[in-house]
Amino acid sequence: MRTGHRATTLPGAIALRVAPRLPAELGDGIASKILITGTNGKTTTAALLAAILKQFGRSLAHNRGGANLPSGITTALIEAVTRKPACEAAVLEVDEAAFAAVCSTLRPHLALVTNFFRDQLDRYGEPSTTVALVRRGLQALPEASIAVLNADDPLVASLGPVMGLRAVWFGFEPSGPVATTPDDSPSDVTRCPCCQAPLHYHHRFYAHLGWYVCPSCGFGRPVPQVSVQRAPTGSQQSLRLRVTTPRGAALVHVPSRGLHNAYNAAAALAAAYTCSIPLHQAASAVSNEEPEFGRMRWTAAYGRRLCVGLVKNPVGLGQVMQIVVEDPSPDKAVVLFLADRAADGRDVSWIWDADLSMVTAAQGSFRRIVVSGQRALEMGLRLKYGGVETDRISVQRDLLQAIGLATRSVPPGAPIYLLPTYSALLALQSILARVPRGEAVGPWRTSASRF
């Protein structure tokens, strides 16, 4: 988190100013260090992996709040090494742009790369720039280190040939219930990252993740050591995965929804496999781990069920909206909050790259669709041009008032999905800590503007 949350970054920021060598020195005392980077899934994958390691009673350094810049990482290290018993392992999520620097400072034993999607373009520039930044980090790894990499993402796979890199790959097997994306859906990668020839897909799971091969230069999906298949589940609220490793297979229950969360679980299990943790133990930790705040975790406010899901890039927004649309409740509401502060990405054009066709098709199933935030109107336009009827879209720039509007639109017990960008996620956390969980009259002043 780049703004706010001073308690999770301030001690580290001060320490770095006074003693720039501190993180390296703190890190030297930690027996096993794991760094996690990539566009989407860093926080969830880190949380799952931390849960797996904690089973063994390990004392962990973990930047749980998602403070993934050097200041936040240093804070987590200071906090962990001053605690008793002494810190034995570190599970740290790292911002892609900071990854190379953190790798050379901390010299991790394991580095995990989740995926590369278009993200805050004004910060990182183009996706290939981000790939190059992460490649530099992998090049800085100590010789004995292992990289855990997503085989289904051609951009991640293009990191494979880093000199001397030992890699453990994870990936998905197609199976019955996996919805394959139609070919015309937006994708960040249509060309071979090595030779720019058109990439051929046998399967596409979502966005550019799938089974691919370049007919021109032979670049293709590495064969994963840890392969995962979605198994049928009776529940709307969870996933079931069949995980196969060279040391055995297991059925794993994951208490969250969406294919992107299946990938997060696969990443954490692949890292656990690499750390020689028995699969059944890793699986049991994963099955008990509820999503982090802001990662589609349920909470309650004003007697309604609230699900908060961070949206920050086109693929993430599409994945989250798919989950929302699949909710069978006839009384649901959704609040899409769009801001353009530095932490959100100053460029809001990314919303035009998201595939929102499922929202258009299901627009009648919402009691209300609210757009909120400084750039609420841009989100409103996105929905309008995507085919949502204008009179279904309510505009309320203020976040608290937008929640009020959604609350008044649905009966008690009904689900409300709150989908904020980064800066609003922080605001939401403090708002939701203050409001009553049970039915109550909120401090609502205004109604929405309609267009």
Next chain:
Amino acid sequence: MAHEREPLLIAHLYPDLLNTYGDRANVLALVQRAAWRGIPTRTLTATVDDPFPREAEIVCIGGGEDGSQVVVSADLVRHRDTLQELVAEGLPLLAVCGGYQLLGTEYVTGSGRSIRGIGLVEARTVWESRRSVGNVTLCCNALPIGTIVGFENHGGRTYLSPGAQPLGRVLHGKGNNGRDRSEGIIQNHCIGTYLHGLLPKNPQLADWLLLVALRRRDGPQVTLQTLDDRLEWAAHRAAMRA
């Protein structure tokens, strides 16, 4: 009038390569704003090695990464003569960012490599290390459509030849090169610009492209029905304040 039911053909060039910053929005805006007026459209896509869709009545090109631009520049050369001829005949064309750069004569990249443009417009681009990033408002002098808003994010600095007409004058932001306050270019009905997320919140520009295309096909008597654009203009004003 039977010909009015013929779909308006909108060509989206290199959608797989030049699509980095939400430029799909431009095609979507043209399609929807036509549909809301009962004008059917058909979107044609053409990428590397495809024949040029000569029947196209509006052409859109987006922006992309340097690597994609190299691939596109090698292919776009095939269509240089066709495009020159069609633009001279008044074909409306909108090119954004990387697409805009390739319509010029040359793009010199960060590594000093020269990517050849097709010279459709009198502009030359040279990469500089500090990217121009941020919200832009410009006053469109070339067309009677007021302000244009969007988001720029480019390393290239574009310089127009003397006498070439910029799309507008920068009120807020950097524009073509951050020095002469010019943004974009307009030559006949061909527009190049750095602004992303463009047509939905600049409905006047979308309608200008549609009107040019329809008048070119059906004659100068064509007018466009007014739409309820309150949401569009509110978003336009929000972008001016951003």
